[in-house]
Amino acid sequence: MTEAPRTDTARLMELLSVSLGVYYGDFTIAAASENLTASQGKALTVLRRGPAAMRALAETMTCDASNMTGIIDRLEKRGLVRREASPSDRRVKNVILTAEGERVTDAIRAKMHTTRDGLDRLSDEERDRLYVLLERAFVTRPACS
Incomplete structure (x- = not known):
């Protein structure tokens, strides 16, 4: 049995580029x-992981x-995020996703049909x-040296 040829980095980068293009179009x-x-959608997605300065x-x-x-100003006007002073440094403003922001983020993910369909073609193991x-x-990422 012969081993399949290895995929070089350039080919992987090209496939990743195509994949990200599909994802970005779907997300947009x-x-x-x-x-x-x-x-604005990306900011909500990042904030879904937790508050950020x-x-x-x-x-x-x-x-x-x-x-x-x-x-953030535009998202705050819509009630999707709020700013709070950091408990450790009052000069730093943390941005926090509101319940409405969570709802909108979930709605965006739910509407990403092309991306979901592609991932659904994979088995659980894949x-x-x-x-x-x-x-x-x-x-x-490796720690800085």
């Missing part, structure tokens, strides 16, 4: 259905802090493997 349409820009949120979203302020691989490749 779902966010728009909730009258949100993709950036404005600066950390801007870094996570790779966006300028002044742009982040505008995004999804578990994909989760572990994506987490290892992109979430778990």
Whole structure:
């Protein structure tokens, strides 16, 4: 039995690019259905993980802090997020998802039919493997030396 040829990094990057393009398009349409820009939807998704300081949120979203302020201002006006002073440093503002923000985030995810259909084609075992691989490749980062 011969071993399958290894996939090189360039081919993986291309497939990842296609996958992310499908995901981003699906996400953008779902966010728009909730009258949100993709950036506003992304901010809600990031905040779904937990409260974040404005600066950390801007870094996570790779966006300028002044742009982040505008995004959060618009989300706050709609009652999707609120700002609170950090308990450890009153100068730092944490952004917190409201119950309505959680509802909208869930609605966006529920409307991402193309992405859901693709993931639903995988078995439970394949999804578990994909989760572990994506987490290892992109979430778990080595400590700074």
